[in-house]
Amino acid sequence: MAAYKKHLLTTHLDIVLSLSVIADAASMGPTFVRDELENLTDSDYESDCRLEIPDFHTASGEIDDMQNDSDTEEVSHPQVHVHPSGQETIPGAGRPLGEVVGYTELNMARTDDPWSPFSSENDFNLASWFVQSKVAKSQIDVYFVEGLGGTDSRSFQSAYTLRQHLNILDPFREYLVWAIASIDNGRHATTFYYRNIIDCVRYLIRQVAYSSDMVYAPIREYDSSRERLYSEMHTVDWWWDMQV
Amino acid sequence: MVPIIGLSDQTHLTNFSGDKKAWPVYMMIGNILSRTRSSPAKMPILLLKLLPVPPKFTGETAHANEAQRQTNTDVLRAVFDLALVPLQQVAREGTVMDCADGKTLLCFPILSAWIADHAEHAALQGIGSKSCPKCEVPCEELGGDPRQMYETRDYMLYRERALRHEPAEAAGIAE
Numbered sequence: 179m180a181a182y183k184k185h186l187l188t189t190h191l192d193i194v195l196s197l198s199v200i201a202d203a204a205s206m207g208p209t210f211v212r213d214e215l216e217n218l219t220d221s222d223y224e225s226d227c228r229l230e231i232p233d234f235h236t237a238s239g240e241i242d243d244m245q246n247d248s249d250t251e252e253v254s255h256p257q258v259h260v261h262p263s264g265q266e267t268i269p270g271a272g273r274p275l276g277e278v279v280g281y282t283e284l285n286m287a288r289t290d291d292p293w294s295p296f297s298s299e300n301d302f303n304l305a306s307w308f309v310q311s312k313v314a315k316s317q318i319d320v321y322f323v324e325g326l327g328g329t330d331s332r333s334f335q336s337a338y339t340l341r342q343h344l345n346i347l348d349p350f351r352e353y354l355v356w357a358i359a360s361i362d363n364g365r366h367a368t369t370f371y372y373r374n375i376i377d378c379v380r381y382l383i384r385q386v387a388y389s390s391d392m393v394y395a396p397i398r399e400y401d402s403s404r405e406r407l408y409s410e411m412h413t414v415d416w417w418w419d420m421q422v
Numbered sequence: 423m424v425p426i427i428g429l430s431d432q433t434h435l436t437n438f439s440g441d442k443k444a445w446p447v448y449m450m451i452g453n454i455l456s457r458t459r460s461s462p463a464k465m466p467i468l469l470l471k472l473l474p475v476p477p478k479f480t481g482e483t484a485h486a487n488e489a490q491r492q493t494n495t496d497v498l499r500a501v502f503d504l505a506l507v508p509l510q511q512v513a514r515e516g517t518v519m520d521c522a523d524g525k526t527l528l529c530f531p532i533l534s535a536w537i538a539d540h541a542e543h544a545a546l547q548g549i550g551s552k553s554c555p556k557c558e559v560p561c562e563e564l565g566g567d568p569r570q571m572y573e574t575r576d577y578m579l580y581r582e583r584a585l586r587h588e589p590a591e592a593a594g595i596a597e
Contacts, residue, residue, distance in 0.1 A: 271423075274525030281524040354468070359504060361474055361497055372471030372505045375449065376512055379424055379531045380519050382451050382468065389522035391455040396423075411425065411452040420532060421423050 264400035268421050272394030295346045297333040305340055353381035396421055425452035425534035431542055445473035452534060471505055495548050509533060
C-alpha cells in the first residue's frame, strides 16, 4: 500500500501540473494546506480512508512550495509562526554533484501517462477504491469472476495482477529487500529479518513525493531582533556542528 | 548530511502459544521536514528489522537465568552490529546518493537519535532499569541537584569490552 500512497503523492502532483490547475492551487492559499496537513497527521493508519481529497490539496501545496523554493537552502517552511527574517547556512553544504540518471525520463513518463500502469482514469479509480477500502484479495477475485464490473475491460483482472500493478508504481523496490540471518545458541535456532540501512536511506531520500519537504543543509534562522529561532531538526546547532 | 532516526519497541502480540512478542525497529531520515515525517499517511518510516525475541527465562536455576540473560545481551549486540555495520564506513567517508530533486549529493548518513521508551533504552543498551541511559548518575541520586553534572555514558567503552568476548561467534550468528 505504501507504493500506492506514494504514487498518489507524486503522480497526482504531475496530473495537477499537466491539467494546469495551478491557478486554483494558488487561490487555496497555504494556510488551508496547513490545516489539511494537521488533520492528516492526527489520523492513524486505520481510519485514514479520506486520503484522496487531502492529498490533492497537499499536492497543490507542494507545487506552490516547489515554485517558490527551488533552492533548498532558502527553505522557509510554514511551521515557523514568526517568519524568520534572517538565515545563514554553511556555504557548499547540500551542493549537488550531478544529475540523477533517468530522473527526467521518469517524470516525463509520469506526466505523459499519469495513469500508468493502469489503462485509464476509470481503471485507476477502481484500483484506488480497492486499496483504500481494504477490499480483501478473495473479494477482489470474486468481483472479476462474477463480472460485477460489467463489460468494461480492465488492465487488471485479479487481486494478483492488481498487486503486480501496484509493485510497478514503486520503481525503487529493490532497495527494500530483506536479508535473513539466523541465530543458533545451541539449543534452538531463531531466524530474523533485517534490511540494509544504507539502502533504506537511499530509498527514502530519492522519493519524489518528499521532494518539496527535503532539506540537505543546516540553517540558522533569526527573527527581526537577531534572536535564534529553533523549529525543525536542521535549524539546531547539532546538525551545524556535525556538518562536514 | 543525512541524520537517521531510529525507533524501536517491543510489542506484545498474544497471550496464546506462549506470549508471542514482536520487536520491530524502524528508521526515518531527518532531511524530511517534520510535517511530512510525522505523517503516517505519507509512509516516511521504514521497517528496518525485526529483532529476535529471546526465549523466556526458564526459571529453573538462578545460574541458568543469568546465562540466558548474558546470551540475550550478546545476541542483541551482535544483531545490531550486523545491521549497522554498513554505516561505519559510509558515515565517515560519505557516499553519493540520488536525491528527490533529481540531483546526486554526497551524503553522510549518521545515526542521530533513537526514539524509545525507558524500558526499551535499558534493554537495548544493556543497563539496569534504574539507571539513566544518557549519563552516569548513580540511581540513588536520580532527581537530585539538577546543577550536578555527570559524565555522558561512553558506550564505545562497553562495546570494546564486549567485542573482546566476540559476541557474534558466541551467539552463533550466521548470515
